[in-house]
């Protein structure tokens with residue numbers, strides 16, 4: 771029988787639960803298989819505005835990194851490196867806290883239009 775496609779993250783239960791299982795084989799109600807983690811969910815799909823980094827204005831203070839609620843700012847060797855666009859929800863907090871205005875928030879529609887225009891130029 772095909773196992774239920776229940777999403778329990780990456781825990782062992784994903785393969786372990788199937789319709790023909792005996793109730794004794796299930797974990798006790800309320801048991802948590804593993805800590806909650808949004809890593810496997812690409813929450814960046816929700817975004818309607820996108821943070822764009824301006825390298826020239828950045829002083830690598832990493833205040834944006836500290837405030838991002840989704841851990842979507844990647845730093846390398848103590849410096850701003852890039853955004854994790856797979857998980858960034860476009861809340862704009864990083865742009866608001868940046869002391870040098872090195873992050874612009876641009877609508878995804880505008881970015882799509884710019885990409886389209888570039889493709890047409892090629």
Ligand code: SF4
Nearest residue numbers: 828829831832834868
């Ligand atoms: S807060 Fe602004 S200046 Fe500081 S690291 Fe982030 S982008 Fe750069």
Ligand code: SF4
Nearest residue numbers: 838858859861862864
């Ligand atoms: S827009 Fe929000 S989620 Fe995306 S990098 Fe900035 S603070 Fe993080």
